Amino acid sequence: MSVKESTQKSALLASQARITPAEYIQNYIKRVSSGDLGSIPIILGLLLIAVIFQWQNENFLTARNFVNLIVQMAGITTIAYGVVFVLLLGEIDLSIGYVSAVAAVTMTLLLREPSGWPWYAAMGLALLAVAGIGLFQGLIVTRFQVPSFVVTLAGLLAWNGVVLIMIGGAGTVIIQDKVIIGIANYFLPAVWGWIIAVAAVGGFAVVQVRHVLNRQRHNLPVTPMVIVIAQIVGLAVLSGIVVYVANQDRGVPFVGVILLVFLAGLSFLATRTPFGRYVYAVGGNKEAARRAGIPVERIRVIVFMISSVMAGFGGIILASRLRSVDTAAGGGNLLLNSIAAAVIGGTSLFGGSGRVSSAVLGALVIASVENGMGLLGLSSGVKFVVTGLVLLIAVLVDALSRQSRSQSGLA
Amino acid sequence: MADHPLLELRGVSKRFGAVQALSKVDFETRAGEVMALVGDNGAGKSTLIKGIAGIYPFDEGEIYFDGNKVTIHGPRDAAALGIEVVYQDLALADNLDVVANMFLGREKKKSFWRLDEASMEKECVATLDSLSVTTLRSVRLPVASLSGGQRQAIAVAKAVMRNSRLVILDEPTAALGVAQTRQVLDLVRRLADKGLGVILISHNLHDIFEVADRITVLRLGQKVAQFVASETTQQEVVHAITAGTLSHVPGMVVEE
Structure with missing residues (x-):
């Protein structure tokens, strides 16, 4: 084969010959010490949070609280998945909080009499509606070259109004549908927890x-194969622990499985497909992307649709957890927590760098802090201050590691 | 070497409103040769290049590629002919690795909408090897971590990989240090040795005399001289750039 010959002659390949496990670990240490910290700070942060809260309140590290935590972080995580894509472009979407509420309210009203739709139709139409919102906002951003900050700020106000109009005088609308309530309130039987863990680890291994x-x-x-194994x-040990601990209480929350499916699907989209490659390229250098023939504006519109649809899923999960929607849906600190989750997890606000998994890690930090402080009975004022500090620390760690990377020529 | 030029322009003109950017310019470059294009600011170098690249059409004149008369209406037409331009500002995405940048916009795909990373990486390495770019530690490093010369090499390799036949380099060494300039000039020479046509725009006559086979001098939108690099001196070229004889007064209608 001529191809084989050319690779064997390759001087470039010869210079990067087979790596031994020891070299692999050395390279990793070199990367970390030059400032490319990856997920290390956030994992240390999570350990620190766990130690502090467990020390203050012995209920923090219990099976019951662990299962609660997964359910509590689900909504933010789902919305933050979409935020990651928007941030990768170097854009922002401030409408996601109330867009999530639009989806939840639309679905809830369709489920209720007089329409009385089945759950899948109500959910489908709700998601279609928010996809339309994303399309609309994306088209305005791209057609008229308006900053996404302004367009989605207008969205934040307008969709809040739409939610209030839709709910009307009712105040609170209860969800009766068993399937929808089950999204955030169903826990898998112990056996199914194990089956899913095995399937996930097996899939990863393959x-x-x-x-x-x-x-x-x-x-x-x-x-090196040793490192892969x-x-x-x-991962097998980690998921074993998760399932074992969850099974000590009510079992693995079904919503945890949903989070995993989104994580796998969206990571695939971001890293393995041309579309994901284009998202990174547009975020890194829009002009280069355009010259390479990438349909830049279409990519941007699709990303705003992803953001809205993920917000819609998040809103449905949050509504399922509360078993109702009310006029406060999508408000409070939902928007900022979702964006903060993506940023704390390590996605850059300046575009072009970040991972889908950062949504999970960041949301875990935010949910842990809220959950822990709830256990300690601290006021919501203290919660906000601490969450703010955590965000600040995350951004500072990122800035410092970037400085150190540029000094060692790896920026 | 073929008996007809790879690219030949006959009497091309371009006017922007009241400004005659190019008037009746003849230009040619052969396969396997580095043709330098020099001239002071405003001499019409960029206009000429953009016309060839299809950014905008010439007002008059004819273009022959490989001996055949062609029309270039847009960048797509130029690309279809095998004409690639490496712009001054590189057009690389810093956050992507070398392989991703080389294949940006024309990724290879597998089933299920997946990127075929392995075969892209292989072709990328093969292309860099064929250009003797061996200073890279890995093709999986983000472009941001590369030196200016390496980045320029990637930009050139990207153009070469598209089966191009004519590569136009716009000031490829403008922002580079001594060693990196060396690397890029070597690369330019290798492109020509591979049988590609190369048009090199530069203000640095020293660089030009190192790699160019022939030199075309533009002044005020007209071609004032064409030299064979080995048979001329820097002084002669400088004289042509600053005081080359114009065949007609700029802005006047040319009588044939």
Whole structure:
């Protein structure tokens, strides 16, 4: 094969020959010490939060509270998934809080008599409606070249108004549908928790090993198999602990599985598809993307639709948890917590850098802080101050690591 | 070397309102040769390049590619002919790695809408190898972490990979240090040695004399001289740039 010959002659490939596990770990340490910290600060932060709250209140690290935490973080996480995409473009979407409420209220009103729609139709139409909102906002941003900050700020006001008009004098609308309530209130039987954990770890293992084998077949440098196996075992242990602990209480929350499915699907979209590649490219250098023939404006519109639809899912999850919607839906600090989650998780506000998984890590931090302080019986004033400080620390860690990276030429 | 030029422009003109940016310029470049295009600011270099690249059409004149008369109505037409421009500001996305940048906008795909990373990486390495770009530690590093010379090399390699036949380089060494300029000039030479036509725009005559085979001088929208690099001196070229004889007064209608 001529292709094979050309790769064997390759001077470039020769210079990056097979990496041994020791070299791999050395490279990793070098990367970290030069300031590319990845998820390390946030994981240390989570440990710190766990230690502090457990020390103050022994109920923090219990199976019951752990299961609560997953349910509490679900809404923010789902909305933050969409925020990650918007931030990757270097844009912002301030309408997501009330867009989530529009979806929840639309669905709830359709479920209720006199319309009495089945759950899937009500949910489908609600999501379609918010997809339309995303399309509308995205088109205004791109057609008229208006900053997304302003367009979605207008959205924030307008959709809040729409929610109030839709709910009308009722004040609170109760959800009766069992399936919708089950989204955030159903817990998997112990066996199913294990089955899903095995399936998730197995799926991860298959993807990773196939990736390595594929690169080996093409004679490309690969991550050493030992490291890959260590990663798989690490994930297996982690999910084992999660399922075991959850099963001590009510079981794995169904909404946790939804979060996982979104994580897998959206990570795939962001990192494995041309679309995801274009999102990063537009966020990194819009002009380069345009010259490369990427339909920049179409990508931006689609991302605003993703943001709205994920907000819609988040709103439905939050409504399911409360078993109702009221005039306060989508308000409070939902918007800022969702954006903060993506940023705390490590997604840059300036576009082009970040991961879908940062939504999970960031939301976990925010939910832990709120949950812990709730256990300690602190006032919501204190909660806001602490959450604000956590966000500030996250941004500072990011800024410092970026400085250190640019000093070592890795920025 | 073929007996007809790879690209030949005959009597091309371009006018922007009252400004005659190019008047009756003849220009040619051959496969396997580096043709330098020099001239002071406002001499019409960029206008000429943009006309070839299809950014806007020439008002008059004919374009021959490979001996055949062609019309270039847009960048797409130019790309279809195999004409690629490497712009001064590079057009690379800093946050993406080398492979992603090289294939930006023309990614290879597998089933289920997936990127075919392995074959893209392989082709990327092969292309960089063919240009003897060996200073990279890895093709999976983000472009932001590369030096100016490496980035310029990636931008050039990106143009080469598109099966191009004519590569136009707009001031490729303008922002580079000594060693990096060296790298890029070597690369320019290798492009020509591979049989591509290369048009090099530069203000640096020293660089030009190092790599160019021939030099075309524009002044006030007209071609005032064409030299064979080995048979001329820097002084002669400077003289042509600043005081080359114009065949007609700028702005006047040319009588044939």
